[in-house]
Amino acid sequence: MFSYCTDPSQLEGLTWLSCYLTTGKHAGLYVSVFTVLLLLAVTAPTALVFGFAGASAARSRIAPLRWLGKSYTAIVRGVPDIAFFLFFVIALDQGFEWLRHQVKCPDWTDPIRQGNDFVVCDAAKLPLSTAPQWIHESYAFVLAVLTFAIVFGAFAANVLYGGMRAVPRAQLETAEAYGMTPRQTFWRILVPQMWIYALPGLSNLWMVLIKATPLLFLLGIEDIVYWARELGGTKNAKFTDYPHGDWRIWYFLFLLVFYLAFTRVSEIVLERLTVRLSRGQATAAGEKLRKEVQA
Amino acid sequence: MSCLETIQDYALRSIGIGERLLPKGDYTLCEHFTLIGSGMIWNIYFGVMALGFGFFFAVALAVGKASNNRWIRKPAEWFIFIFRGSPLFIQFFFAYFLFLSLKQVHPVFDPFTAAWLGALIVLFMNTAAYSGEIFYGALRSIPKGDNEAADAYGLTGWMRFRRIQFPTMMRLAWPAYTNEAIFLFHATTLVFFSAFPAWRQKGDALYYASYFADKTFNPFIPYPILAFYFILLTLVIVGLFGLVNKRLNRHLPQERRSKMRFRPNIIR
Incomplete structure (x- = not known):
């Protein structure tokens, strides 16, 4: 990247490090940090939508819908989430292919499950075998996002359901007294x-x-864990200009610090958000804010 | 091959007893159940050992975090922050590579790179940090009157902790601790998916479940079986911890006994 990087074997110390950390392969690591942030940015709202739907369903007056909502929230208890991740990635993929197979190849007669193989017609493959590489990669990413959203949606549904039940009953009764319909009261x-x-x-x-x-790694995405393993491994002078020993421990130390910093920043932001949302609420925190303003 | 033979061959496969080669070709339901059940041995081993040792460390951490001496409080706070603030998955990776480098320094560290010890240490520290935070919260919620009563009786130091604070801390923390125990058992499934190698295909329940799913390309059989085993395990944990909870609350009048929540929180 820098002009002095043309012959790394002559470099030492910090200059060497600056060249080493800006190689093309390291760009992969930096990009994958954004993959993680993108996943969070996409998954969090999607999971909230799933959760909101689940919680509303669990409160529904229609029994089958209520059962659906309740079993959705109940199912994540008792089973490790990583099992869900591994399950949904394959299950969703096969589900989509099966649906497309039904639509695109209605006159296909062979069974779809042949022994240990899952066979659908070529037109139903997802993504198509002729598709460029980036489509394959983004399809894997979309699957991962959906998987995360389903699992965390169930967690969110449980939380939102609790939140809905915690709203004081008197508030809803007042709404009814004003003649609001159930729908209006809800929204x-x-x-x-x-x-x-x-x-x-x-x-x-x-x-x-x-x-x-980091579990993205298990879903076959080239995320930070993948790159940390890849870049940290022993590099032989024969294959690279930057030979080094087994540095994986340092790469994972970096990831550890990255996540610690991330959680700490989130904690601070969420604390502020709590104060902001407490304004005008009939809770102890809201009451405290009101008194502070008056004083 | 009958199901009984399969059980004989594979029931203890995860700890290296029985048939060396994993089943091939068309897998029967019996093979699924036996092998995944065999893997549960590892999950139970990791969970029980980490909880057992972690409990004492967690109590020490909680007392340390509540200490007035900053030389004790700060290390406890940092320990809890580091282990609660970072992903367990990364902790496994980091620990494995750390032990791998230490191994080159001295052969004493040889067993640490194997899952049975290396991963156990990570799980032990992890659960100690999470439970330590739970116990710390409970320690701070001990009714003021209890401590004042201890003062009135002239109890100090160890006796005061042993007789007054510790039992109440346990009683208050127990429902949350049950939840933590359930999550720890779930976390044990990560061991063989991080860097720790499953030597000679001796893995845990999820390792075998994903083995079947990879081979048959059919996730709809092995994962529900795994879920079945884990729900069973969760029920056993809730039952056992419920018994302890009953004992912890035995001195209270009937209506004030905190009921064991059979719907534990789903978030660690």
Whole structure:
């Protein structure tokens, strides 16, 4: 990258390091940091939507919908989340291919499961075998996002359900007394007020989500764990201009510090958000804020 | 091959007893159940050992974090922050490569690169940090009156902790600690998916489940079986911890006993 990097074997100390850390391969590591941030940015709202749907379903007056919502939230308890990750990535992929197979090749007669193989017609393959590499990579990423959203949606549904139940009953009764329909009560009274009750759970969930991002590696994405293993391994002088021993421990130390810093920053931001959302709420924190303003 | 033979061959496969080669070709349901169940031995081993040793360390951490002496408080706070603030997955990787480098320094560190010891140490520290935070929270919520009563009786130091603070701390922390125990058992499935090698294909339940899923390309059989085993394990943990909870609360009047929550939180 720098002009003095043309012959790394002549370099020493910090100059060597500056050249080493700016090689093309290291760019992969830096890009993958953004992959993690992108995953968080996409997954968090998606999981919230899943969670909101799940929590609303669990409160529904229609019994089958309620059962659906309740079993969705219940199913993540008792089973390790990593098992879900491994399961959903294959299951979703096969589900999509099966659906496309039904639509695109209706006159296919062979069974789809042949022994240990899963066979769909070529037109139903996802992504198509002729598709360029970046489509394959983004398809894997989309699958990972969906998997994360399903699992964390169930967590979020549980939190939001608790938040909805924590809204004081009197608030809803007042809404009814004003002649609001159940739908109006839900959207105008319940939803705006539930967030402050759900926030402690949601911030906890955000922390868990951050700490689950390295599992992307298991879903076959080239994420930071992949690059740390790749770049840290022993490099022979024959194949690279920057030979070094086994440095994986340093790369993982860097990841450890990265995640620690990330959680710490999140903690501070979420604390501020809690104060912001407490404004005008009928909670102890909200009452405290009100008194501070008056004083 | 009958199911009984399969059980004989593979029930203890995960610890190296029985058939050396894993089953091939068309896998029967019996093989799925036996091998994944065999892997559960590792999950239970890691969970029980880490919880057992971690408990004492966690109590020490909680007391340390509540200490007035900053030379004791700061290390405890940092330990808890580091282990709770970073992903367990990265901790496994880091520890493995750390032990790998130490191995080159001295052969004493040889066993640390194997999962049974290396991963156990990581899990032990991890659960100690999480439980330490739980116990610390409980220690701070001990009713003021309890401590004042201890003062009135002239109890100090170790006796005061042993007789007054510790039992109440346990009683208050127990539901949350049950939750932590469940999550620790779930976390044990990560061991063989991080850097620690499953030597001679001796792995845990998830290792075998994903082995089957990879071979048959059918996730709908092995993972539900794994889920079945884990739900069973969770129920056993809730049951056992419920018994302890009952004992911890035995002196309280019936209606004030904190009921064991059979719907534990789903977030660690």
